[in-house]
Amino acid sequence: MAETVVKITNLVKRYKELIALDNFSMEIQKGEVFGLLGPNGSGKTTTINCLLTLLSYDNGEIELFGEKMTSKRSDLKVRIGVVPQQVAVFDELTVYDNIDFFCGLYIKDKETRKKYVEDAIEFVGLQEFKKFYPKKLSGGLLRRLNIACGIAHKPELIIFDEPTVAVDPQSRNRILEGISRLNEQGATIIYTTHYMEEVEQLCSRILIMDHGKKIAIGTKDELKGMIKNTESVIVNAHGLTQDFIEKVRALNHVYDVSYRDDTLTVKCSGGKHNIVHVVDCFADNEVKYQQIYSILPTLNEVFLEITGKQLRDNE
Amino acid sequence: MYFRVFVYRIKKNLRDRELILWSLLFPIVLGTLFYMALGSIYKNAAVETKSVALVGGTEANTEFVKTTLEGIKSSEGTAMFEVIVADAADEQKLLFKDEVAGVMDISDMSDIRLHIAKDEVAQNVLAHVIGIFRRNAVLMQKAAADPASALKIMNLMTEDTELVKQVNAAGENKDPYVSFMYALLAMVCVMASNAGLQVPIDSQANISTQGARVSITPVNHRMYELASLLAAFVIQVVCTMVGLFMIVGVYKVNMGCSIGFLILICILGTMLGCSLGFMLGHVSKLSKSSKEAILLLFVTFGGFLAGLMFDRMKMIVEMYCPIINRINPSALIHDAFYSLNIFGVGERFYRSMITMVVMTIVFTTIGLVMSRRRSYASI
Known part of the structure; x- marks a missing residue:
């Protein structure tokens, strides 16, 4: 049985009248890439801050590596690395000095620290920028420096709090690849974001939260299995009649059909090869179409179906 | 670390x-x-003679204090104070028109009062002089009550006089x-x-x-x-x-x-x-x-x-x-x-x-x- 790295039980956090975390519980096993998914204000960062004992909480328990986490547990803190949402480096220190400074708060031995710092610089690909000051770095490079400062001491548990916000696609891919590599090297990862495609790409298990509550938890396939829609077939066709639309609606596994702006959307629940049945229906009735394709459900649809709202409510 | x-x-x-x-x-x-x-x-100007007003004293006391104050000289030999005798009613006017460095109320010699409008060298010297006066008044009373200790008391009073001189000469840039x-x-x-x-x-x-x-x-x-x-x-x-x-x-x-x-x-x-x-x-x-x-x-x-x-x-x-x-x-x-x-x-x-x-x-x-x-x- 895998070791439980993080165990949060019935966590309650209130900001006066607002309940930021409402009896929130979760468990993360060693070696997982655990995605914490939710819209802005859902309680992801509050959960992380409580976990790190930066925030006090009203009720509940937090255990790390099987032991109760408190602000005085230096022995547990040394095993954690954090990449915060906002870049947290000193503008007055170079790339190398920043990483060396923060690594030095964990690692006392000079030689070990030196090696770790070099490893971290290589890991995030900042070899050419060692002597640069943060203000001279682009947004993507700055994010990489932020990551290097959080992981240089080779922690067992690494928390990434929305590390790809406002990052260009190239840097984003590099960051996501880096996180996968860290996981391959043995680190347990907690990854909070509201970008579902990142979670789908990275995470072995996902927890969806909203209003401080756990909405759903599981692998991405398990989560997608929780909703009615399993496939949407989209057809671009001009001048479809109501009679024909009713014939499509009558196909097996089809539970909803809509036709708007020359686009027919056929939603299916269960069944295989639904797109083939739709194509056959068009052929049998000698109806022409320009384009036909199938879309599998995303986590956004999972979120939409469970909560009734879009995940990316700010975009 | x-x-x-x-x-x-x-x-x-x-x-x-x-x-x-x-x-x-x-x-x-x-x-x-x-x-x-x-x-x-920014030059060390020579010490200027400042005016001091005496109010409320008897003729004998006024003369005594006047002689004492006019006897205080700077290290260059310049007299530090010129004494004028004034009415108590003129005190505020003298001070706020900056006509005198301070006003000494000598109506009670054992409790001389100094009123000043600035805190500069002259005022500090005056304050020290008053301190000496007060202590000497107490010492004189003791000497009168116990004539046997008069010699010892006289020595103490001499020491105090030296102290005034030392303090007076301490500053380098006034x-x-x-x-x-x-x-x-x-x-x-x-x-x-x-x-x-x-x-x-x-x-x-x-x-x-x-x-x-x-x-x-x-x-x-x-x-x-x-x-x-x-x-x-x-x-x-x-x-x-x-x-x-x-x-x-x-x-x-x-x-x-x-x-x-x-x-x-x-x-x-x-x-x-x-x-x-x-x-x-x-x-x-x-x-x-x-x-x-x-x-x-x-x-x-x-x-x-x-x-x-x-x-x-x-x-x-x-x-x-x-x-x-x-x-x-x-x-x-x-x-x-x-x-x-x-x-x-x-x-x-x-x-x-x-x-x-x-x-x-x-x-x-x-x-x-x-x-x-x-x-x-x-x-």
Whole structure:
């Protein structure tokens, strides 16, 4: 049985009248890439801050590596690395000095620290920028420096709090690849974001939260299995009649059909090869179409179906 | 580990252009302005004879005091006081028109009262003379009551007379404008509070992202802050020394005391400034900008009360609320310079220095107590 790295039980956090975390519980096993998914204000960062004992909480328990986490547990803190949402480096220190400074708060031995710092610089690909000051770095490079400062001491548990916000696609891919590599090297990862495609790409298990509550938890396939829609077939066709639309609606596994702006959307629940049945229906009735394709459900649809709202409510 | 923190904080502070610029430019620019504005009169003017008014005394007492005061001479041999006899009703007019250095009410010789409108050398000498009068009055009463001790008492009275002479000759630069330079150096020292304030800002999770990152590390928070404070202090001492060098070395201003004591006061003053900022950074949950604004207000107003903008302000504060001069860091540092110049190393100088040390310890302790590792209700 895998070791439980993080165990949060019935966590309650209130900001006066607002309940930021409402009896929130979760468990993360060693070696997982655990995605914490939710819209802005859902309680992801509050959960992380409580976990790190930066925030006090009203009720509940937090255990790390099987032991109760408190602000005085230096022995547990040394095993954690954090990449915060906002870049947290000193503008007055170079790339190398920043990483060396923060690594030095964990690692006392000079030689070990030196090696770790070099490893971290290589890991995030900042070899050419060692002597640069943060203000001279682009947004993507700055994010990489932020990551290097959080992981240089080779922690067992690494928390990434929305590390790809406002990052260009190239840097984003590099960051996501880096996180996968860290996981391959043995680190347990907690990854909070509201970008579902990142979670789908990275995470072995996902927890969806909203209003401080756990909405759903599981692998991405398990989560997608929780909703009615399993496939949407989209057809671009001009001048479809109501009679024909009713014939499509009558196909097996089809539970909803809509036709708007020359686009027919056929939603299916269960069944295989639904797109083939739709194509056959068009052929049998000698109806022409320009384009036909199938879309599998995303986590956004999972979120939409469970909560009734879009995940990316700010975009 | 904490030595590394110290070294990196030195590096960080040296690269903090805003902090360094203010710490260095302030004494250089303001010192230059003072020098340009007041430099032409930066000469040790000969001691001028000041008028003193006597009110309320009998003819014999008035004559006695008049003879005593007119007998006080500066080290150059100039009489320090010219005595005029006036009515008590004219006292306010004489003082506020600056016609006399002070008004002595001698209606009761055992309790002579001195009324002054300024706190300069002449007034301080008068205050000492009155002190001697009071003590001698008591000694004379004792001698009358116990004739056997008269000889011993006479010796004591002679010693006191010597003391007056020594105090009178202690100062080296009696130019009142040197006071602006004291106030300037005092303000430079207190402005080190900005560097002190930066320490909690960079280490508290609810104020800065860097603070959040530091807070989740396993380091001892207090030791971390102490190492950071020490680094801030070292950088600020260097900046204060540059200011001192500009005033003493470049503009050749006679500060009235030895360079060793000047350096000592600057070091203690900078320590006090750093610890003040360190404490203010810890005592509230305000944002970074609010804390910086409060500190700026505190430093500027403290400088004003210490006489940086208006030279008589310190005296006014001394008259109406002397406790402020005892706890205002700017006034304390200013007073250390002033008392060293006028009275030499003595009670008043030691009082200022000891108060500075005690306040530094208190401020730093308050800051350290409040810097305990903590979880915040919100960040």
